[in-house]
Amino acid sequence: MKRKINKNKIFRKNNDFVAREIGGEVILMPLHSSSSELDYIYTLNETASCLWSLIDGKMTLSDIKGRIMDRYEVDEAKLDKELNEIIKDLCSIKAFV
């Protein structure tokens, strides 16, 4: 069974990432300390870009979800699933601290 992320969790961005909005999408690049890590630049999709722009180290995941639902007409169950996957992906690349 897939583990759900606590909706009251507050996420903070890792300062060792460079984030830049390019043509409506957010590009993420981790700072590197070695050439062996120099492999990835990440392009976030629309939902992930929106999530990234809303993460401020204060709002809970539930608050952020509410803001996204205010902005877009989305099915709540679908959004839950998508956010869950995005956060897992961003955690796996250490985009949050």
Added chain:
Amino acid sequence: MFKINVIETFFNIADIIIRIKSEFAPKKETSSIFHYSEFILKDKPNKVDIKITLKVIPKYTIFSSREVFKTERCGHKKCRSESDILFPSVHLNFGKTERRYFGSNLDWRIGKTGRMILIEGNNPVRYQLLMNEGLTDGELFIINADNEWKLVEVIYGFLRVLIIYYMAKRQIGILFHSAGIKEGKNGYLFAGLSRAGKTTTSRIWGKVPGIKIINDDRIIIRKDSNDFYMYPTPWHSHYSEYLIEGAVEKARLSKLFYIYHRRTNLAERLNFIDGFNHFCKTLFFSPWDKECVNFTFGFLSDILSQKPCYKFGFKNDRRIVSYIMNLK
């Protein structure tokens, strides 16, 4: 009183003037595989951007520094980088203390010691470069018990890293992993990963009368009067017989191509986002510095918002020339 002679050597890379001041004149490189003479100025220039004093010393100084980035060499044949091919492995004769200080397989690394930036490495020569934060003034130590230094050691050693970092810090330009071609008033950038066909493309275009190859592997792009220009660099591939020394000047950038090998020629226009995602892979970043990475992203998006870009699959023959020249 003794008067010590000081020799000044000036390099011009993409209009960035570097002065190396030393007690000894550099030893001439006799091998013909290096094309760099056009980057050495014959006369003293009016302005100097980066001033470096060079000293030849017998062994490394062990600096107390905080390492921010390092590159390591992989011994595996397939993983050997282009620089490994250009410069056969230097036989390292580290003392025990130096070996501990550097660790194993170090190519080069960058660190901070107090307010200074330290770049040190061992390819193609053992060196340490201590620069101020603005990268405008510094001291270079070439580690050589024979008390001599060569131009190629500077150009193909730390200079590439220094120029990439300097351009990003001063927000003046970026380095592409690409070939650059000048055709009349047009400049075409053919960017791609290793083995994508940059040298092949250069070789084909090099046979066309009136075409100039700016470089087959590394191109600097700078902005001037609201337009973008491709500049030659001394960092070329191994087989570069089509590079004519002294005959290449900057060219206005007209189009960018992300190249790959294909059975037939096909150029697909990329939208801004796809263009960004493709060309991003062909850029050299200073990945230890947030502001520099941010600048590089911004500069690339600035280029792509003004210049058409394509994904270009090409067949290895001279029909690519007319294909590109007839591209609307």
